[in-house]
Amino acid sequence: MPTWLEALRVKLLVRLAWGLSKSRYLDSLRLFSATEADSAWQLLYAADKVDDPAQRADLLGQVLEETHHAELFKGLYNEDSASPLVPAKYEREALYWDKAEMWKFFIYCYVGEDAAATRFTHIRDAATDPRLIKTLDSILADEVGHVHGAREFINELGISEEQFQRESGLIRWRRRWEAWLRTGRNVTDLASTGFLSAVYWVLAPLGAGIARRRRTASSAGWS
Amino acid sequence: MVVRRTLGLSYGFHDASAALVVDGVLVAAAAEERFSRQKHDPNFPALSVRWCLEKAGVAASELDAIVYHEDPAATFTRVLASSLAGFPDTRREFVAGLKVWLGKKLWVRNDISKRLDVHPDLVRTLRHHQTHAAQAFLGSPFSEAAVLSVDSVGEWETAAITHATYEGGRPALKPLARAEFPDSLGLVYSTFTAFLGFVPMDGECSTMALAAFGRPVFADEVRKMVRLDPEGLIRVDQDYFNFRNFYADPFTPRFLAALGGKPRSFKDRLPFDCLADGPSEAPADMNFYADVAASIQLVFEELMVGLAKRAHESAGSANLCLAGGGALNCVANASLLKQPWIERLYVPPDPGDGGASVGAALYGDALQGGRTPGKVGYGPYTGAAFDETRDAALLPHAKPGRYRRFAVRGWQPRPGETWTSERPADFGAVIEEAAAAIADGKIVGWCQGAAESGPRALGNRSILIRPDRLETARRLSTQVKLREPYRPYALSIAEEEAGKVLSLTKAVQTPHRWMQLSAPVRPEAQASVRAAMHVDGTTRPQVCSREDNERYHSLLKAVGRRTGLSAVLNTSFNESGYPIVGTPLEALAMYARTAMDLLVYNGLVVRKT
Numbered sequence: 001m002p003t004w005l006e007a008l009r010v011k012l013l014v015r016l017a018w019g020l021s022k023s024r025y026l027d028s029l030r031l032f033s034a035t036e037a038d039s040a041w042q043l044l045y046a047a048d049k050v051d052d053p054a055q056r057a058d059l060l061g062q063v064l065e066e067t068h069h070a071e072l073f074k075g076l077y078n079e080d081s082a083s084p085l086v087p088a089k090y091e092r093e094a095l096y097w098d099k100a101e102m103w104k105f106f107i108y109c110y111v112g113e114d115a116a117a118t119r120f121t122h123i124r125d126a127a128t129d130p131r132l133i134k135t136l137d138s139i140l141a142d143e144v145g146h147v148h149g150a151r152e153f154i155n156e157l158g159i160s161e162e163q164f165q166r167e168s169g170l171i172r173w174r175r176r177w178e179a180w181l182r183t184g185r186n187v188t189d190l191a192s193t194g195f196l197s198a199v200y201w202v203l204a205p206l207g208a209g210i211a212r213r214r215r216t217a218s219s220a221g222w223s
Numbered sequence: 224m225v226v227r228r229t230l231g232l233s234y235g236f237h238d239a240s241a242a243l244v245v246d247g248v249l250v251a252a253a254a255e256e257r258f259s260r261q262k263h264d265p266n267f268p269a270l271s272v273r274w275c276l277e278k279a280g281v282a283a284s285e286l287d288a289i290v291y292h293e294d295p296a297a298t299f300t301r302v303l304a305s306s307l308a309g310f311p312d313t314r315r316e317f318v319a320g321l322k323v324w325l326g327k328k329l330w331v332r333n334d335i336s337k338r339l340d341v342h343p344d345l346v347r348t349l350r351h352h353q354t355h356a357a358q359a360f361l362g363s364p365f366s367e368a369a370v371l372s373v374d375s376v377g378e379w380e381t382a383a384i385t386h387a388t389y390e391g392g393r394p395a396l397k398p399l400a401r402a403e404f405p406d407s408l409g410l411v412y413s414t415f416t417a418f419l420g421f422v423p424m425d426g427e428c429s430t431m432a433l434a435a436f437g438r439p440v441f442a443d444e445v446r447k448m449v450r451l452d453p454e455g456l457i458r459v460d461q462d463y464f465n466f467r468n469f470y471a472d473p474f475t476p477r478f479l480a481a482l483g484g485k486p487r488s489f490k491d492r493l494p495f496d497c498l499a500d501g502p503s504e505a506p507a508d509m510n511f512y513a514d515v516a517a518s519i520q521l522v523f524e525e526l527m528v529g530l531a532k533r534a535h536e537s538a539g540s541a542n543l544c545l546a547g548g549g550a551l552n553c554v555a556n557a558s559l560l561k562q563p564w565i566e567r568l569y570v571p572p573d574p575g576d577g578g579a580s581v582g583a584a585l586y587g588d589a590l591q592g593g594r595t596p597g598k599v600g601y602g603p604y605t606g607a608a609f610d611e612t613r614d615a616a617l618l619p620h621a622k623p624g625r626y627r628r629f630a631v632r633g634w635q636p637r638p639g640e641t642w643t644s645e646r647p648a649d650f651g652a653v654i655e656e657a658a659a660a661i662a663d664g665k666i667v668g669w670c671q672g673a674a675e676s677g678p679r680a681l682g683n684r685s686i687l688i689r690p691d692r693l694e695t696a697r698r699l700s701t702q703v704k705l706r707e708p709y710r711p712y713a714l715s716i717a718e719e720e721a722g723k724v725l726s727l728t729k730a731v732q733t734p735h736r737w738m739q740l741s742a743p744v745r746p747e748a749q750a751s752v753r754a755a756m757h758v759d760g761t762t763r764p765q766v767c768s769r770e771d772n773e774r775y776h777s778l779l780k781a782v783g784r785r786t787g788l789s790a791v792l793n794t795s796f797n798e799s800g801y802p803i804v805g806t807p808l809e810a811l812a813m814y815a816r817t818a819m820d821l822l823v824y825n826g827l828v829v830r831k832t
């Protein structure tokens with residue numbers, strides 16, 4: 001998506017969707033917090049696969065930063081919410097499981113951090129709430145550092161420019177494809193919500209009476 | 224020789240976990256949260272499965288059975304029935320429930336078989352409370368026992384009484400009585416937990432802690448809401464509750480009217496302090512919440528005693544095993560042990576759903592190959608162990624100055640603070656250093672070997688201080704744990720000295736070793752463990768023997784040589800809202816953010832200078 005279009009999309013989200021519905025805003029904060037926590041986990045996992053002590057120390061610093069970001073979003077959430085943030089829980093999937101592929105992980109970080117920085121910049125530019133702006137400013141400063149940090153890491157690993165360009169290109173496509181799948185899932189989800197709601201209004205009145213009496217027998221052993 | 228390898232799995236609700244039993248012996252068990260770093264992670268425990276198999280050197284294709292903790296089809300009928308029964312207010316629950324169940328949860332057998340690349344026939348299912356019964360009984364030293372399991376809900380069962388015996392060399396779990404959804408004592412307790420401003424299915428321990436500050440003035444009201452039932456064990460007056468729509472709107476008008484107050488906002492501070500002497504001077508509205516907590520806790524204890532009595536009578540056994548989330552209530556557990564008709568009590572290291580995978584694996588193993596009564600128990604140290612060598616090498620590159628801005632609220636490192644580290648050649652020196660620091664009023668992070676399974680840190684992933692230092696305990700609460708002052712700390716004490724401090728009506732039982740029971744502190748010993756004691760004069764002890772945990776026991780003794788009492792205040796090595804740490808790097812991350820003075824990870828000692 002071109003940058004101006006993405007900026008416009010984010011602006012609509014921030015001004016309209018968040019403005020109209022606080023719960024949408026809170027959902028977004030919860031998601032941001034979970035994404036930051038997931039970054040922290042990915043880095044922890046990566047640190048386990050890296051041997052160079054200096055690099056591992058750097059990764060520890062980054063884990064702390066991403067954890068801190070997750071908490072900043074959590075703080076914003078809790079300020080505006082009636083109930084405390086219960087973190088979203090992702091099924092953790094390491095981006096790369098193999099030690100031999102860790103160089104790809106850092107390129108992924110580079111691409112991912114870059115994308116996050118762009119996205120947060122759009123949100124920051126569209127935001128009106130000074131607390132959100134302040135938080136995003138501080139996070140953005142870190143994310144820009146992460147982009148540079150990831151690039152340095154890649155250089156230290158001796159990855160050639162050509163390799164870097166090719167892999168980051170692939171990762172960008174992979175991310176686009178994942179975003180497309182997500183959109184697809186959201187559409188299906190919306191459709192199934194509609195369908196199941198209809199089922200509810202038609203069938204539930206019949207089922208309710210039976211359901212209120214329904215009991216099931218227990219069995220012994222395993223099945 | 225035939226080798227049996229059985230994997231137990233529990234996931235889909237909360238506290239997902241995996242456990243591996245080889246020939247009757249539990250070789251690995253861990254909750255997914257310890258690997259995924261998401262507290263109460265409910266997802267498929269991919270990381271813990273991977274770890275269990277790696278630890279035992281077993282390939283998934285070599286598994287003889289994979290046992291899942293519940294019968295998904297039965298749970299689905301409950302979810303479906305309960306969302307239908309709530310018509311017309313349950314459209315959201317119906318839609319959400321059907322989406323996850325039809326989309327995923329119902330097909331557990333296929334899901335597991337696909338993920339592990341094993342034949343679907345290897346995947347077996349148990350009933351959830353059967354799993355709980357196995358979890359409680361098969362680790363116990365008993366050859367027969369009455370088992371009581373109480374939780375929020377399994378398939379339909381919310382509580383069950385089982386008579387556990389052995390027949391022909393195999394365990395026989397005979398169901399005697401059960402309560403069914405929506406008659407759920409666990410959900411009643413969780414509703415109160417939500418009312419008190421805590422997160423249900425997580426903050427129940429806060430409800431229990433708060434109870435000590437209140438008077439049970441609403442007990443009669445609570446007794447109207449839930450009572451023992453001769454037929455179904457527990458009867459809940461559904462007028463008061465909204466279990467069918469629990470997460471969206473747990474309180475009914477009748478419930479609110481009975482208590483005559485509104486739910487506490489999580490933002491309202493509870494002005495109660497375990498470390499303060501004398502009554503807390505709290506405003507009336509906050510005393511109200513303490514009174515509500517005291518009331519539900521009292522009624523919960525009464526009902527647990529009533530259920531245990533039923534279990535005892537119907538099974539005709541003086542041995543009692545407990546499981547389910549309800550068995551995490553250490554105050555209620557202690558009230559059970561006071562009953563003269565219970566001679567021996569057993570509560571597994573992780574009685575909740577996190578330990579259900581252990582029950583599933585042990586039972587599955589025993590159904591295939593039999594089991595000798597009481598022969599192979601299992602302790603709490605079944606989790607992952609990590610090597611600290613690489614992290615020792617990392618330390619010279621660490622930049623404590625850079626971590627300043629991540630420091631927890633309430634603490635700032637001294638300017639110019641650096642970390643120094645050493646690896647003493649013999650472990651005795653590590654113990655002496657840690658003991659000296661503890662005696663000196665320092666906050667010591669202590670990680671050794673395999674992590675504990677279950678929610679309690681028992682000296683392998685713990686933070687320790689002197690139990691008589693209130694100032695240190697306050698620093699621990701505000702600069703390390705970010706812990707609310709109404710939540711008490713626990714005590715670890717060497718077995719040889721337990722009698723000096725604790726006043727136990729019966730001999731030390733296994734649950735005392737794993738913090739499953741609260742216990743009164745002798746009046747004359749209270750000052751010596753005041754920081755680890757609740758305002759009601761009780762503590763949650765870990766009575767530690769050399770056989771339980773040799774290194775930790777040695778540490779306790781070394782502390783004793785310096786302070787006169789072989790005991791420490793012991794709290795779990797995690798920040799509030801996070802799971803207990805696993806790897807050295809995770810421990811270092813917490814060390815960096817908090818006022819912890821000394822970090823010991825296996826043989827590595829790190830200090831701030």
Ligand SMILES: [Fe+2]
Binds near residue numbers: 036065139142
């Ligand atoms: Fe971040």
Ligand SMILES: [Fe+2]
Binds near residue numbers: 039066113142143146
């Ligand atoms: Fe980042």
Ligand SMILES: [Fe+2]
Binds near residue numbers: 355375377575
């Ligand atoms: Fe359970």
